[in-house]
Amino acid sequence: MPDDVMPRPESASADTAIEPILTVPPVAGVPKPHPILVVDELTRSFGGLRAVDVDHLEVERGVVTALIGPNGAGKTTLFNLLTGFDRADTGRWSFDGQPVSSPSPDQLARKGMIRTFQLTKSLAKLTVLDNVLLGAPSQVGERLSAAPFRSRWQNQEEANIELAEELLDRFNLAHMRDELAGTLSGGQRKLLEVARALMADPVMIMLDEPMAGVNPALAQSLMHHITQLAFEGLTVVFIEHAMDVVTGISDWVVVLAQGRIIAEGPPWKVIHDDEVIDAYLGRRRAGG
Amino acid sequence: MDFDIIFGNAARAAFGPEAVILALAAIGLNVHFGFTGLLNFGQVGFLLLGAYGTSVSVATFGWSLWVGILVGLVLSVALAVALGFPTLRLHAVMFAIVTIAAAEIIRILIGSTDAIGLTGGPLSVSFDAGAFYDLNPYPDGPHDRYGVGTFEFTGQQMWVITVGWVLVALVSLVVFLIVRSPWGRVLKSIREDEDAARSLGKNVFSYKMQALIIGGVIGGMGGVVDAIKTSGADPNGFRPQVTFFAYTALLLGGAATYLGPVLGAILFWFLREWIESFLRQLTAEAWLPDAVADFLSGSEGVISVAMVGLTLVLLMLFRPQGITGNRIEMQLDAR
Numbered sequence: 001m002p003d004d005v006m007p008r009p010e011s012a013s014a015d016t017a018i019e020p021i022l023t024v025p026p027v028a029g030v031p032k033p034h035p036i037l038v039v040d041e042l043t044r045s046f047g048g049l050r051a052v053d054v055d056h057l058e059v060e061r062g063v064v065t066a067l068i069g070p071n072g073a074g075k076t077t078l079f080n081l082l083t084g085f086d087r088a089d090t091g092r093w094s095f096d097g098q099p100v101s102s103p104s105p106d107q108l109a110r111k112g113m114i115r116t117f118q119l120t121k122s123l124a125k126l127t128v129l130d131n132v133l134l135g136a137p138s139q140v141g142e143r144l145s146a147a148p149f150r151s152r153w154q155n156q157e158e159a160n161i162e163l164a165e166e167l168l169d170r171f172n173l174a175h176m177r178d179e180l181a182g183t184l185s186g187g188q189r190k191l192l193e194v195a196r197a198l199m200a201d202p203v204m205i206m207l208d209e210p211m212a213g214v215n216p217a218l219a220q221s222l223m224h225h226i227t228q229l230a231f232e233g234l235t236v237v238f239i240e241h242a243m244d245v246v247t248g249i250s251d252w253v254v255v256l257a258q259g260r261i262i263a264e265g266p267p268w269k270v271i272h273d274d275e276v277i278d279a280y281l282g283r284r285r286a287g288g
Numbered sequence: 289m290d291f292d293i294i295f296g297n298a299a300r301a302a303f304g305p306e307a308v309i310l311a312l313a314a315i316g317l318n319v320h321f322g323f324t325g326l327l328n329f330g331q332v333g334f335l336l337l338g339a340y341g342t343s344v345s346v347a348t349f350g351w352s353l354w355v356g357i358l359v360g361l362v363l364s365v366a367l368a369v370a371l372g373f374p375t376l377r378l379h380a381v382m383f384a385i386v387t388i389a390a391a392e393i394i395r396i397l398i399g400s401t402d403a404i405g406l407t408g409g410p411l412s413v414s415f416d417a418g419a420f421y422d423l424n425p426y427p428d429g430p431h432d433r434y435g436v437g438t439f440e441f442t443g444q445q446m447w448v449i450t451v452g453w454v455l456v457a458l459v460s461l462v463v464f465l466i467v468r469s470p471w472g473r474v475l476k477s478i479r480e481d482e483d484a485a486r487s488l489g490k491n492v493f494s495y496k497m498q499a500l501i502i503g504g505v506i507g508g509m510g511g512v513v514d515a516i517k518t519s520g521a522d523p524n525g526f527r528p529q530v531t532f533f534a535y536t537a538l539l540l541g542g543a544a545t546y547l548g549p550v551l552g553a554i555l556f557w558f559l560r561e562w563i564e565s566f567l568r569q570l571t572a573e574a575w576l577p578d579a580v581a582d583f584l585s586g587s588e589g590v591i592s593v594a595m596v597g598l599t600l601v602l603l604m605l606f607r608p609q610g611i612t613g614n615r616i617e618m619q620l621d622a623r
Contacts (some may be wrong), residue, residue: 083487085483085486085487104486105486106485106486106489106490106491106492107489109486109488110489114487114488116487117483117484117487121481121483121484123476123477123480123481123484124480124620125476125479125480125544125617125620126473126476126477130473133470133473134474134477134485134488134490135488137489139470140470141471142469142470142473142474143471144466144471146469146471147465147466147469147470147471147472148462148465148466148469150465150469153469153470157470180616180617180620182620197487197488200488200489
């Protein structure tokens with residue numbers, strides 16, 4: 001399984017980012033030593049259905065956190081709330097030490113919280129390179145007053161192109177550089193979206209099922225990239241269904257069921273948690 | 289059947305002021321629809337305000353023509369802002385409905401009898417565009433003609449179309465410069481997927497508003513040219529089909545290309561006038577059965593518009609990207 005194919009940078013990360021999180025007890029809603037995202041009393045209902053009902057959640061900075069849960073647990077809804085794509089009924093949260101009130105997606109993105117989507121949103125009629133370049137933050141040439149004058153944005157653009165080419169190379173998309181993104185396969189689009197998100201120079205990246213539809217070999221390299229990113233100091237939160245992926249790359253797992261956080265902890269502990277098994281497989285019979 | 293005359297008529301229409309006006313309307317639409325994905329079905333509203341802003345300023349308030357032109361363009365900006373604030377956050381279809389309704393409301397208000405004192409109401413408004421023609425460098429005697437054979441213009445017409453095509457060229461250049469930049473990249477990303485643009489930190493509303501204003505002002509310039517060409521404005525000249533003609537020109541030439549709207553406008557008027565002239569000559573032919581001749585005569589204009597519509601249908605079937613568009617880009621829509 002993934003563990004033997006993809007070596008984790010264990011020695012290095014154990015010294016730096018991973019260690020503090022290991023001291024945290026595996027209890028739902030537990031405080032963390034260096035939280036980047038703190039959520040309180042977050043709720044969102046659709047009609048009579050309470051899709052998300054989170055009392056308290058902290059996401060540790062610089063580690064890979066997996067958000068898991070059975071279908072319909074509210075994982076994507078939680079993502080949408082935290083990134084401003086959906087409005088919460090109640091709740092407050094802070095990101096990177098600053099309280100977030102009535103967030104708009106673009107403001108949060110400019111603060112460094114970048115997300116990807118479960119159904120990829122590659123921009124079909126833009127080239128692969130342009131897709132990635134779009135991610136670059138604070139571009140001078142994106143202001144109308146500077147746009148007509150190439151000399152004012154050319155240097156920045158060239159630097160961005162260099163960076164974008166590195167990213168494309170990392171994700172095996174370099175040969176597709178000048179193709180329209182609409183011609184990519186489903187898996188390649190997932191990779192493109194991750195590359196584009198990284199181009200935005202995020203503080204925290206939120207990936208909604210990044211591995212879904214990606215062929216196993218590419219998924220391996222994507223997992224490797226994700227661990228590498230956390231090693232470099234990026235906070236990663238991802239939604240995933242495949243347990244081998246979760247145990248393979250996450251440092252911490254948060255389990256959502258029916259909108260509530262029912263468990264969290266290191267992967268090897270969480271997957272043996274009775275309540276988690278109940279949530280996935282249905283309630284176990286007494287004595288069974 | 290005199291094909292020289294038919295060709296002359298078609299060529300005059302293709303390069304005359306009507307084509308300039310249509311080209312400007314289509315360039316504006318290209319910024320809205322082609323690059324940003326804004327489904328503006330009320331482009332004629334911007335032309336109307338450009339034309340009436342100019343005409344009313346001069347005719348009713350007695351201001352100079354140059355002030356009038358400025359008023360026309362400012363009104364176009366005002367319409368873009370007024371339309372954009374409540375509707376740009378809505379779904380694309382809502383935006384389409386609101387724009388077509390807004391343009392019609394403005395036309396009906398301006399053409400109502402209550403507005404006679406201000407805009408001339410249904411009677412139309414006319415003014416003296418002398419300030420513009422005073423600058424005409426072309427000698428304009430009764431026998432001065434410019435062109436070859438049946439394709440020729442008077443001195444006054446030459447002046448209007450010279451200024452008009454220079455304006456079209458300048459506007460096209462500005463659109464080219466801003467759209468090939470990172471700013472234009474954001475516009476296209478909004479066209480492809482707003483949420484993707486938002487997730488990367490782009491303020492989608494602000495970009496849509498900028499695009500709406502720019503495309504609207506370009507449409508307003510078309511209205512100004514119209515006002516100068518006819519020395520006035522008439523509410524009937526601003527019916528919704530003007531917007532649809534602009535869409536036809538844009539799609540003929542190729543949406544989201546730089547030259548598409550200009551080529552499309554030229555081709556639109558060439559085809560329309562060629563067919564109409566051809567039909568006029570045809571009805572005069574002796575060999576034509578009376579029933580057919582009766583049917584055709586008097587409705588050449590209508591039939592030629594229908595033929596242009598047919599051309600558009602054929603184009604969509606066989607070359608959906610337009611003349612200058614990229615076929616592969618179009619095919620991505622189907623995925």
